[in-house]
Amino acid sequence: MRALIRQLRPAFLAVLVLTLVCGVAYPLLSTLIGQVAFHNKADGSLIKRDGVVVGSKLIGQSFTAPQYFHPRPSAAGAGYDGSASSGSNLGPTNPDFLKSVSDRVAAYRAENGLGADALVPVDAVTASGSGLDPNIAVANARLQTPRVAKARGLDVAVVTKLVDKYTDGRKLWVLGEPGVNVVELNLALDKLAA
Amino acid sequence: MSWQAIVQGLVLIAMLAVAVPPLGKYMAAVYGVRADGSAPGDRFFGPVERFIYRLCRIDHKREQRWNVYALSLVAFSVMSVLFLYALLRLQGSLFFNPTDRQSVSPMGSFNAAISFVTNTNWQWFSGEAAISHLSQMIGFTVQNFVSAAAGMAVVVGLIRGITRKRSRTIGNFWVDLTRTVVRILLPLALVFTVVLISQGAVQNLHGNTTATTIDKTTQVTTQAIPGGPFASQEAIKELGTNGGGPYNANSAHPFENPNPVTNILEIFSLLLIPLSLVSMFGRLVGDRRQARILLAVMVGILMVFTVFTMLAEQNGNPKLTTAGVDQSISTTQSGGNMEGKELRFGAAGCGLFAAPTTGTSTGAVNCMHDSFTPLGGMAPMMHMMLGEISPGGVGVGLVGVLIMALLAVFIAGLMVGRTPEYLGKKIQAAEMKLVAIYILAMPFAMKPFAAASAVLKSANTYQSGPHGLSEILYNFASTANNNGSAFAYQGTGTQWYTTTQGLSMLMGRFLTIIPALAIGGALVRKPKVPATVGTMPTHTALFGFLVAGVAIIVAGLTFFPALALGPILEHFSL
Numbered sequence: 001m002r003a004l005i006r007q008l009r010p011a012f013l014a015v016l017v018l019t020l021v022c023g024v025a026y027p028l029l030s031t032l033i034g035q036v037a038f039h040n041k042a043d044g045s046l047i048k049r050d051g052v053v054v055g056s057k058l059i060g061q062s063f064t065a066p067q068y069f070h071p072r073p074s075a076a077g078a079g080y081d082g083s084a085s086s087g088s089n090l091g092p093t094n095p096d097f098l099k100s101v102s103d104r105v106a107a108y109r110a111e112n113g114l115g116a117d118a119l120v121p122v123d124a125v126t127a128s129g130s131g132l133d134p135n136i137a138v139a140n141a142r143l144q145t146p147r148v149a150k151a152r153g154l155d156v157a158v159v160t161k162l163v164d165k166y167t168d169g170r171k172l173w174v175l176g177e178p179g180v181n182v183v184e185l186n187l188a189l190d191k192l193a194a
Numbered sequence: 195m196s197w198q199a200i201v202q203g204l205v206l207i208a209m210l211a212v213a214v215p216p217l218g219k220y221m222a223a224v225y226g227v228r229a230d231g232s233a234p235g236d237r238f239f240g241p242v243e244r245f246i247y248r249l250c251r252i253d254h255k256r257e258q259r260w261n262v263y264a265l266s267l268v269a270f271s272v273m274s275v276l277f278l279y280a281l282l283r284l285q286g287s288l289f290f291n292p293t294d295r296q297s298v299s300p301m302g303s304f305n306a307a308i309s310f311v312t313n314t315n316w317q318w319f320s321g322e323a324a325i326s327h328l329s330q331m332i333g334f335t336v337q338n339f340v341s342a343a344a345g346m347a348v349v350v351g352l353i354r355g356i357t358r359k360r361s362r363t364i365g366n367f368w369v370d371l372t373r374t375v376v377r378i379l380l381p382l383a384l385v386f387t388v389v390l391i392s393q394g395a396v397q398n399l400h401g402n403t404t405a406t407t408i409d410k411t412t413q414v415t416t417q418a419i420p421g422g423p424f425a426s427q428e429a430i431k432e433l434g435t436n437g438g439g440p441y442n443a444n445s446a447h448p449f450e451n452p453n454p455v456t457n458i459l460e461i462f463s464l465l466l467i468p469l470s471l472v473s474m475f476g477r478l479v480g481d482r483r484q485a486r487i488l489l490a491v492m493v494g495i496l497m498v499f500t501v502f503t504m505l506a507e508q509n510g511n512p513k514l515t516t517a518g519v520d521q522s523i524s525t526t527q528s529g530g531n532m533e534g535k536e537l538r539f540g541a542a543g544c545g546l547f548a549a550p551t552t553g554t555s556t557g558a559v560n561c562m563h564d565s566f567t568p569l570g571g572m573a574p575m576m577h578m579m580l581g582e583i584s585p586g587g588v589g590v591g592l593v594g595v596l597i598m599a600l601l602a603v604f605i606a607g608l609m610v611g612r613t614p615e616y617l618g619k620k621i622q623a624a625e626m627k628l629v630a631i632y633i634l635a636m637p638f639a640m641k642p643f644a645a646a647s648a649v650l651k652s653a654n655t656y657q658s659g660p661h662g663l664s665e666i667l668y669n670f671a672s673t674a675n676n677n678g679s680a681f682a683y684q685g686t687g688t689q690w691y692t693t694t695q696g697l698s699m700l701m702g703r704f705l706t707i708i709p710a711l712a713i714g715g716a717l718v719r720k721p722k723v724p725a726t727v728g729t730m731p732t733h734t735a736l737f738g739f740l741v742a743g744v745a746i747i748v749a750g751l752t753f754f755p756a757l758a759l760g761p762i763l764e765h766f767s768l
Contacts, residue, residue, distance in 0.1 A: 004268065004269055008272075009251065010252050010269075011269035011270040011272065013251060015270070015274055017246055017250055018246075018339065018340055019332050021246075021375070021376075021380070022338075022340070023331055023332035023333070024332060026380060026383070026384065029384070030388070030391075031397050031399060031423050033388055033391075034397035034398070034425060037391070041392065041394045041396075042391050042397040043396070043398050043403075044396050044398070044419050044420075044421060045452075046419065053405045053406065053419070054405055054406055055405045055407060055417060055419070056405070057394075058452050059417070059448055061407045061408065061417050062407065062409065062413075062414070063412065064409060065411040065412075076443075079414075081414075082417050082419050082420055083402055083418040083420060085322065085446075087533075087561075087565060088562075089681070089682045090565060090657070090683060091659075091661035091664075091665075091683065091764075092511045092513065092565065092567050092568060092571075092764075093513065093568070093659065093661060093764055093767055094661065097533070101514055101517050101519065105517055105518045109518075117518065119518060119520035120519055122519050122520060122521045123527065123537055126519075126531075127534070128534070128535065129443055129446030129535055129536050129544075129560065129562045130441075130443035130447045132443070133536050133537055135536075135537040137526060138525075138526040139520075139527040142526060170454065171454045172455070174198040174201040175205070175455060176453065176457060176538050176539055176540065176543055177528035177537060177538060177540035177543065179537040179538055186409070
């Protein structure tokens with residue numbers, strides 16, 4: 001026990017000193033570098049419209065009106081709550097989970113005028129891990145395109161072109177999966193209308 | 195799986211193959227492989243270290259026996275727990291709290307303090323809802339560094355026990371701790387932080403920014419965009435195999451892991467140090483073949499689990515196909531079981547993260563493991579139950595595999611009737627008793643608690659059916675192995691879980707670390723016996739299979755019956 005007590009003084013001092021090094025100096029130096037070199041990214045890749053912050057390029061948000069592309073279902077708070085990121089964490093055989101997927105499939109078909117046995121892209125009926133996923137699959141966007149075009153009185157070809165424009169391919173050819181950024185795409189649609 | 199997903203895996207292997215040998219060489223120098231004790235960067239790091247020694251009143255020239263070394267580690271951990279506990283209890287009244295977080299409850303703080311000090315980073319709470327910026331910065335970020343450094347000090351102490359002859363001391367804990375932080379973790383973390391910010395990870399000092407959302411017809415027309423000094427925490431969270439992120443969604447959150455480039459870099463960085471330590475081990479013992487065979491065992495097991503998880507998740511959930519969902523791969527979608535997964539990573543990019551995060555003791559997740567298919571979820575669970583040796587957490591992973599190697603030479607020695615030796619040291623009864631304690635510690639820290647939780651009515655916070663048992667098993671495997679990932683549906687903020695899981699983390703950490711240092715202390719006194727024709731070589735493929743076999747049999751016998759009632763049963767209900 002005496003041996004332990006003898007180690008307590010360096011232990012106490014080491015916690016304090018290393019807190020200053022790793023908990024104060026390191027994060028503040030990182031913040032300084034980040035703010036100087038990548039100001040917009042370090043602040044959360046915010047998007048402004050007419051001087052007002054309307055969201056972040058990286059964080060999805062809720063869209064329910066027919067003239068917008070709809071994002072994936074979200075388990076973050078009431079949906080896309082940026083202060084409550086979360087997945088559903090429901091298990092693969094949970095009856096509640098299976099029921100909500102069936103309901104979403106039916107709603108998706110009705111919304112987009114699909115047949116009663118049309119297959120629905122998996123991302124359109126499953127919640128993401130963060131609940132803030134800004135992307136949808138290209139297949140999902142293609143199925144929503146006619147609805148959006150109709151609601152806006154636009155040519156389907158015009159909307160399809162925008163979808164292609166806001167499709168992020170794989171990074172460096174092989175990393176990750178391609179997806180359409182819903183926030184950027186919907187903003188571009190609004191801009192088209194304005 | 196798409197061919198791109200396979201190439202993505204190969205890119206990861208290539209990145210590690212390039213980075214591991216030089217880092218291993220550098221770390222060997224940091225821990226004193228050179229005769230004169232010099233190391234690269236002495237002119238810069240030397241004064242910094244000496245300044246820290248002076249402030250902490252450490253006599254850096256004085257070496258410690260194993261028991262003093264262990265006591266130093268325990269004292270440091272005790273102080274860290276007290277500091278973190280006090281910080282969390284008081285955070286509501288402290289400064290730099292732009293999101294107005296309240297102080298954490300007593301049992302919640304107890305659990306969280308232990309969690310971060312033991313390198314587990316188990317989080318019963320949601321980071322953005324419960325923890326102030328100050329606590330994230332001077333509490334969690336600091337422990338991400340020092341708990342990792344303490345783990346590395348342990349393995350270095352054990353290796354010195356093997357390499358030194360007829361000696362008494364195994365180094366100085368304070369020196370190893372300081373040098374690890376200053377020379378290895380800080381430089382790597384700083385570089386990685388800048389890369390993460392350049393890709394979109396946040397690094398600022400604000401609270402939430404309110405955005406006015408685009409679609410005015412939705413129920414809520416504002417959105418909180420969270421801020422904070424979090425890229426710097428993300429970097430060390432992966433490098434130190436910690437895993438506790440500032441956000442609830444962890445590395446699935448776009449601000450922690452913005453795109454596929456950061457995703458592969460995060461996987462890379464959580465494997466980097468554990469693998470480099472093995473390379474370092476080869477240099478410290480002066481026989482790099484010994485390291486190569488252990489690396490082969492670790493990487494072999496890791497690859498099996500990685501490919502298995504990727505395939506299981508990419509194949510999707512048959513119940514969804516019945517419901518009219520298209521889970522196939524095509525040119526317009528990546529498919530797979532996408533519940534709990536981010537589109538930018540896909541099912542394959544999620545499997546590629548899940549195996550390394552559970553094979554190391556990281557526990558960061560880029561997708562929600564609780565929503566995996568039954569077999570896809572069993573893989574990370576089993577990977578932890580192997581004792582996290584493929585390649586294991588920083589430091590403690592290599593300790594685990596060395597323990598398996600000692601057990602393997604012992605079993606082989608029994609078979610041929612000779613005294614077992616490892617790297618010139620006789621392995622005798624004293625060491626084997628400590629090995630036995632080490633191996634029993636993890637199941638002991640897991641199974642009684644898991645069993646009690648399955649019977650206690652008040653502990654029923656899990657989903658119904660066999661999946662509920664999977665949740666209990668996964669979560670106690672995670673705490674007992676100091677992993678930190680979770681089947682997160684299960685509510686673990688109750689009195690029962692914060693207490694038992696806190697104890698489970700303590701036992702999983704210290705009942706393994708102390709016996710490991712004791713083995714180092716026992717071996718360091720012994721002379722080196724010259725290898726003879728009767729010595730079993732420990733750098734051959736045969737020995738590699740023996741080590742892997744021992745690890746799998748030990749875990750298999752301990753955990754297979756429970757797995758049969760959880761994930762396997764659920765699989766057959768699909």
